[in-house]
């Protein structure tokens with residue numbers, strides 16, 4: 442139903458030459474409001490994002506291994522009943538903030554989300570996140586590329602810290618609203634081979650006023666290898682008083 446609604450909306454927009462001629466610059470404004478009816482907010486935003494040219498980087502590309510693709514499909518399947526939600530990923534933090542997406546302010550144009558700083562596909566951080574609201578759990582499918590090397594053939598500890606921080610941080614963000622990582626403690630248990638796929642699995646354990654306590658494990662797909670474990674504390678809001 443949702444898909445049919447979108448296709449219908451696009452067809453109507455494309456076919457409505459009169460309104461396009463009358464107001465070519467308001468394709469995002471008035472006409473889109475008409476189509477809001479009957480379309481869920483999320484799918485509407487997804488549909489809208491194509492006009493704002495926001496590229497979602499958490500979608501499969503040719504660098505993804507079969508293991509990454511299989512895992513991604515498995516999580517997409519688990520999204521169907523609403524248990525899990527796919528989290529889109531843009532290359533600027535500001536585009537994740539509702540109401541600020543697609544903002545063209547000069548200064549913001551120059552910034553990039555650290556994990557999306559490499560343009561070539563597959564060389565750096567390839568990842569996709571899924572959120573489970575009832576478990577307050579954020580899982581990140583992560584395939585480290587060749588430019589994240591630390592020890593020969595293995596991921597740099599800083600890159601592991603970065604993906605853990607982002608996963609834990611996104612989890613805190615979704616659960617508690619605006620949040621900053623105040624503390625992150627990582628134990629590295631076994632090196633992560635470059636090009637392999639691991640699961641970064643984080644959850645909120647406790648919330649005490651502004652303090653959000655999180656834990657995280659990085660494991661191989663089969664769960665047999667523990668690569669890293671971490672605990673973190675995020676502080677929600679208040680930091681921008």
Ligand SMILES: CCCCCCCCCCCC(=O)SCCNC(=O)CCNC(=O)[C@H](O)C(C)(C)COP(=O)(O)OP(=O)(O)OC[C@H]1O[C@@H](n2cnc3c(N)ncnc32)[C@H](O)[C@@H]1OP(=O)(O)O
Pocket residue numbers: 528534537606607610611614615621622623624652674676679680
């Ligand atoms: C959806 C997709 C989106 C995708 C979007 C992408 C997501 C990316 C996420 C990236 C996440 C990051 O990298 S964040 C960037 C890295 N982090 C930072 O730069 C944070 C730098 N630090 C700070 O700005 C500040 O220290 C804060 C905000 C963390 C805390 O300052 P504050 O707000 O003034 O709080 P403060 O009064 O000091 O402390 C409040 C209480 O917390 C405790 N507390 C404070 N700091 C700590 C600490 N490090 N460890 C333990 N406890 C602490 C205090 O003891 C106190 O407890 P009590 O006395 O009340 O009991």
